[in-house]
Amino acid sequence: MNHQPQTQNQTTSTKKVVLITGASSGIGKSMAVFLSEKGFNVYGTSRNPQKTEVLPFTMIALDVLKKDTIQIAIEQIIQQEGKIDVLINNAGMGITGPIEDTPTDEMRRVFDTNFFGAIDVMKAVLPTMRAQKSGLIINITSIAGYMGLPFRGVYSATKGALELISEATNMEVHQFGIKVVTIAPGDFATNIAAGRYHTPVFENSEYKKSYQQNLNLMNSHVDSGMNPLAMAEQVYKIINNPTPKIHYKVGKFMEKFSIVLKRILPDKVYQKLLMNHYKL
Template sequence: MSQVVLITGGSSGIGKSVGEFLQTKGFIVFGTSRNPDKINNSAFPLVAMDVRDSASIKRGVEEVLKQTGHIDILINNAGVGITGALEEIPTEEIVNNFSTNLFGPIEVMKAVLPSMRDQNKGLIINITSIAGYMGLPFRSVYSASKGALEIITEALRMEVKPFGIQITNVAPGDFATNIASGRYHAPLLENSPYKEVYGATLSMMDQHVDSGSNPQQMADAIYSIILNPKPKIHYKVGAFMQKFSIVLKRVLPDKTYEKLLMNHYKIKE
């Protein structure tokens, strides 16, 4: 029996690349989109789902179960970027980011866990971010939401192991996708004390995405995880220096690491 994969945010970027690749490997793939009727180039079916809406999540999961009878693999991929000096990000945008990047994945996991528990097997892969391993200037909210999902996964992984369910995190670095176009940018205010350094940081982040790795790397990594009966807790996928930054944070004194980041972002004391 072919395994059924549900990928949130499967209409573009990493989710689309992963879904297309898994389909070539014989998996039955479903993606999600807030507006699937507007997507006409998907290689696999898209169900309507807004991960910020619990009722929408329930309907989407029920639709897949109705069509297939089982969900073997959930890839929690839907997410959104956000940038800005924390002082200048509207609270409603912070709430929206956590609703998409943290509370949404939690609700989707809650929706699929009962069926996985009934079949005594399942795999959940949460797509986090290398940015979730450190507090990055002008990306504080994004780092926090992705870091929180990493920790949630660590805890939930232990809770569901007795039911034959595996959960893991995959933290990507910068990939050449359209994530920048959907990212919320706190506006560059003329009278802002952060204007110069925040503006330079925005340009740097966009360059990193434009020159990012091929999303096929994520598809290859996720396929390898699926084939592994006992996946690790954490995986990192991306450029060497991005992954190495996590190692540096672990081994360097806090203030030394902070200084490295400030130099990288050209923040002067």
């Protein structure tokens, strides 16, 4: 469905209009609050916006797994503001488990959320951005998307796929004055672990010991993660940069350095480092 950026009855907002999916908690909420304080007109989304507390930005209903809710949300913003300047695709979910033990249907659900959900929201805003001849799409990926991590392989795959689709889309929409960039966060102190699909540690599983110790390690990383404000500050800089890079990473030094090491080390040497880290 094509969205016209405005009609005669609409007044286009003078402030930049920002749409952030998954803004009820964690990184999404931090970005939405921060950008609101910086004077942007922010619309955050969640599946059940009525459940959230009073926030300094507008919350609307959107479920990335349901295309009709995406269309309704976009049309609501266009009707209200006459435009959408920035889309931040932040909604996502985690998944852990050995590939052999993890139900394939759960893998598909995470791909539908993290990858296809982000694509469907991009598709919904692009007609408006093309008509405006301007727009910025920021896809939130993960440092985990740059490498296959044990017991997080499916999550890594969804975020790696989003990195590549963002590169492709950025080239396709360049002619319309639209930019697509990614930000890959490392471990942040959020409630992401609570929302993950955790494959159970099965008593009879061959992976029982190694998976359990890695679950403990993952949760400790999140608990000692960075402040989500760092992501909000990075987003703010990107929005204000007329010529942003294509990929950004936000994390601790070793998290970002791990990407550099993967690029320069032989595959087996790099894998050995990861396996030592995860005690495999």
